[in-house]
Amino acid sequence: MAGITDSEFVKSVMSYGFDMVTIGGYNTDKETINAGEEILKNGRKEFLIPEEEIINHLEREVNNIKKDFNVSVSANLRATTPDPIIEISKIKNLDVIELNAHCRQKELTNINCGQSIMKDEYYFKDFLKEVNKKAKSKVSVKVRANVKGIDTLNICKIIDNLNTDFLHVDCMKHDYPYADLMLLKKISENTNIFIIGNNSIVDVNSAKEMLSTKVSGISIARVVMDKKLNFDLNEIKNSI
Numbered sequence: 001m002a003g004i005t006d007s008e009f010v011k012s013v014m015s016y017g018f019d020m021v022t023i024g025g026y027n028t029d030k031e032t033i034n035a036g037e038e039i040l041k042n043g044r045k046e047f048l049i050p051e052e053e054i055i056n057h058l059e060r061e062v063n064n065i066k067k068d069f070n071v072s073v074s075a076n077l078r079a080t081t082p083d084p085i086i087e088i089s090k091i092k093n094l095d096v097i098e099l100n101a102h103c104r105q106k107e108l109t110n111i112n113c114g115q116s117i118m119k120d121e122y123y124f125k126d127f128l129k130e131v132n133k134k135a136k137s138k139v140s141v142k143v144r145a146n147v148k149g150i151d152t153l154n155i156c157k158i159i160d161n162l163n164t165d166f167l168h169v170d171c172m173k174h175d176y177p178y179a180d181l182m183l184l185k186k187i188s189e190n191t192n193i194f195i196i197g198n199n200s201i202v203d204v205n206s207a208k209e210m211l212s213t214k215v216s217g218i219s220i221a222r223v224v225m226d227k228k229l230n231f232d233l234n235e236i237k238n239s240i
């Protein structure tokens with residue numbers, strides 16, 4: 001979560017039993033940093049790291065987690081070209097770089113970032129192909145589901161066909177207060193990739209329901225941010 005989930009935040013919630021943590025989203029080039037500055041002006045939190053400092057900054061963040069916890073670390077990244085993502089993937093100890101195909105703030109979508117990166121399937125395919133070819137860490141793509149004009153299942157199949165390591169799906173649905181588990185099930189039935197399901201997990205039951213769609217893992221954001229996670233993830237791991 002931009003402006004929130006840095007290394008210190010992540011370390012403060014490790015007792016819940018996470019085996020992977022995601023820091024970010026980070027803006028990694030001039031265009032996304034400018035967008036981040038505008039978002040900040042409009043009242044949302046952002047991490048604003050100068051472009052020339054992003055690699056050293058992330059390296060320090062990753063090491064700050066790794067010195068105390070044996071956990072996989074992923075960095076959620078926004079970029080207008082594959083290059084900064086590929087450079088960040090070279091950071092020693094960073095396990096996963098996550099391409100952000102998720103954020104919906106207009107400052108990012110106007111520059112074809114966040115969810116808009118999926119709008120032109122050929123552009124998206126070329127972008128991800130380059131990242132997958134050159135990345136030195138594992139690669140994840142965080143997708144927002146049910147974006148108007150985008151066929152989520154088709155995008156997920158592309159991500160799978162390009163041999164990406166992880167597919168992270170925020171299965172939100174507009175005007176629907178729960179996760180779109182029907183769609184998540186369809187995605188898991190039609191792909192072979194490691195899927196991390198996300199959206200509206202608030203308790204053990206909602207976590208188990210999401211796992212029943214046959215995803216390989218789950219992720220949790222807002223209840224963790226609000227420090228309202230009321231169960232230990234090991235309970236879930238032991239039940240599957």
Ligand SMILES: Cc1cc2nc3c(=O)[nH]c(=O)nc-3n(C[C@H](O)[C@H](O)[C@H](O)COP(=O)(O)O)c2cc1C
Nearest residue numbers: 001002024025076102142170199200201220221222
């Ligand atoms: C304040 C805030 C900032 C967020 N920033 C990002 C981000 O930078 N990148 C991203 O992929 N998702 C971001 N998200 C989305 C969450 O990671 C998550 O996908 C979403 O909140 C749904 O999961 P939940 O129901 O467990 O909260 C953000 C969410 C919130 C509430």
